[in-house]
Structures are given as structure tokens and as C-alpha cells.
Amino acid sequence: MKSKILLLMLVLIMAVLAACGNQSETGEGQDTEEELKLLEVDFKVPEKADAGESVELKAIVTYGDEKVKDADEVKFEYWEKGNEEDSTMIESNNNEDGTYTAEVSFDADGVYEMYAHTSARELHTMPKKSITVGEGATADQENQDNQSENHEHDEHNEGFGIHFMEPEDIRVNQETDLMVHLQLDNEPLGNANVRYEIFNDGSEKHDWVETEETEPGEYSGSFTFSEEGIYTVITHVENDEGLHEHKEQKVEVNQ
Structure with missing residues (x-):
């Protein structure tokens, strides 16, 4: 009798383990399928x-x-x-x-x-x-x-693109999100060092803003403009493969 109970318990345990294994494999397959979507x-x-x-x-x-x-x-x-x-x-x-x-x-x-x-x-x-x-x-x-x-041969790479997402309404003394998308050969460029150089036209002071990669090829940082006027925002991009690029953008800051 005891041997039958032990055998039954063993069968149940094996069934539970098999079910868990199938769920894990199915989940991994779904995750992989989702990751492969482009x-x-x-x-x-x-x-x-x-x-x-x-x-x-x-x-x-x-x-x-x-x-x-x-x-x-x-x-x-x-x-x-x-x-x-x-x-x-x-x-x-x-x-x-x-x-x-x-x-x-x-x-x-x-x-x-x-x-x-x-x-x-x-x-x-x-x-x-x-x-x-x-x-x-x-x-x-x-x-x-x-x-x-x-x-510009040493500085620019064919197939590289910078897209600065210009904020719609920039106000004095309000934190502004700055975002840029990078692409190389029609693919998002990840793991780059991206910084913004910001200065008011006519001013000698240049501020630097570090960014974080929030999505593949998408880099974000924030800055508070202290005065109204026309500012220059230069996006500087570097990576370990020797890439060194920059792009200049004008933005208007209102009171």
C-alpha cells in the first residue's frame, strides 16, 4: 500500500515538473518572438x-x-x-x-x-x-x-544619422526634456556617448548635458534654460568604434 502511494506521489511530482518546464519553454519562446520584432x-x-x-x-x-x-x-x-x-x-x-x-x-x-x-x-x-x-x-x-x-572625412561616417527631437514649447526656468535618435546603416545606434552642448547666442558660457539611452538608439537628457532667446544645441556623439559626430540645432526659448 505504501509503495503504491509513493509511486502515485512520484508520478504527480513528475507531471507537475513537466508542466512547469513546458510553461517555461513557452514563455521563453514568446519572449524571443517578441524581441525579434523590428x-x-x-x-x-x-x-x-x-x-x-x-x-x-x-x-x-x-x-x-x-x-x-x-x-x-x-x-x-x-x-x-x-x-x-x-x-x-x-x-x-x-x-x-x-x-x-x-x-x-x-x-x-x-x-x-x-x-x-x-x-x-x-x-x-x-x-x-x-x-x-x-x-x-x-x-x-x-x-x-x-x-x-x-x-570632414575623419569626422563623418556615411550612413550615420542624428535626429534631434525639437521641443514644441520651451519656457524660461522650466525643465525641458531633450531627446535625440541615432541611426547607423538604417539601424538604431546603441551604446554611444551622447552629450548636448548648449549656449545662448552671443554668450561665452557653454553648458554640457549628459544623456541616458532610454530605448535602442534613443538618448534623453534635461536642461533648464535661464533666459529667453535663441540657443544653440550641439549634439556630440562618440563611441568605442571611433565614431565622432556632431550636429547643431537652433531652439527658441520664451518667457
Whole structure:
């Protein structure tokens, strides 16, 4: 009788252990599947266009196998090659089928570069494309680009992108969150050392703000502006692989 009871208890224990093992394996599989999901953007831009021609920019946004119909933000930023500081940012139209589009035109011949800034599912990505308008860059422009690229060769990395999320309303003596997204070869760039250099135009005092990586490729810090005016915010980026980049941004602080 005792042996039967012991045998029954042993069978029950083995059954419980097997069930726990199955739950653990299932949970790990679900976690792995969730971790493997990526925010991806298929950015479609014509290779060529004529000056003044209407051009469609299209971003097809997916998260794993899911079409993202409710992205937090999709904006297109474009500029003439070699003149990124003078860029134009436009909102997209959400077609509610996972695609986001906008119509643009370019007034003059040249080579134009652009990002599709996309935020969804607490992730950010910004694929980059280019388009040749008309005859493309003139000989003078090509020479200027070559000189600029040679001058900045040690400092700039092809495929690297910085997207500073400019705060909508900055007020004096109020703590302001500053956020930047980094990307290298269309992938979030993690484990970087990112700092903001902040100064009021005309002032010799420069403040430095350290950041923390809150999401892959997303770096945040906070700063309190003491006076109203136009400030310069320079994002400095370095990492252990020798990356050394910076980008300058102007922000307005109101009373």
C-alpha cells in the first residue's frame, strides 16, 4: 500500500515538473518572438525627377508581420546634398493601411537627400534615400561636395544619422526634456556617448548635458534654460568604434 502511494506521489511530482518546464519553454519562446520584432520602414522614392515635378514620398511601416496603421509620427525631411543644415520637414498623410505619403517638388536641378523619420511601438527609425533632379549636381556643386567630404572625412561616417527631437514649447526656468535618435546603416545606434552642448547666442558660457539611452538608439537628457532667446544645441556623439559626430540645432526659448 505504501509503495503504491509513493509511486502515485512520484508520478504527480513528475507531471507537475513537466508542466512547469513546458510553461517555461513557452514563455521563453514568446519572449524571443517578441524581441525579434523590428520596426521597419520601406522608404520608396523615385530615383529621378524633373525640376518642378510633383514627387510622391512613401513609407511602408511594419512591426514584425504587422502593418502599422497608427504610427505615432511619420515625417519626411529633405535637403540639397551638402546642405543638410537647411532642410525642410513635412508631415505625411496616414493612409490607414500601413503606408504614409507626401507630395513634394524640387525647384532646381541637383541631388537631394531625405529621411523618413518614423516613430511607432516606442521605437524610432529613419531610413535615408536620395533623388536626382534634372541634370543633378553642377560641376561646381560636385567640387564643393568633394571638398567638403575630404575636409570632414575623419569626422563623418556615411550612413550615420542624428535626429534631434525639437521641443514644441520651451519656457524660461522650466525643465525641458531633450531627446535625440541615432541611426547607423538604417539601424538604431546603441551604446554611444551622447552629450548636448548648449549656449545662448552671443554668450561665452557653454553648458554640457549628459544623456541616458532610454530605448535602442534613443538618448534623453534635461536642461533648464535661464533666459529667453535663441540657443544653440550641439549634439556630440562618440563611441568605442571611433565614431565622432556632431550636429547643431537652433531652439527658441520664451518667457
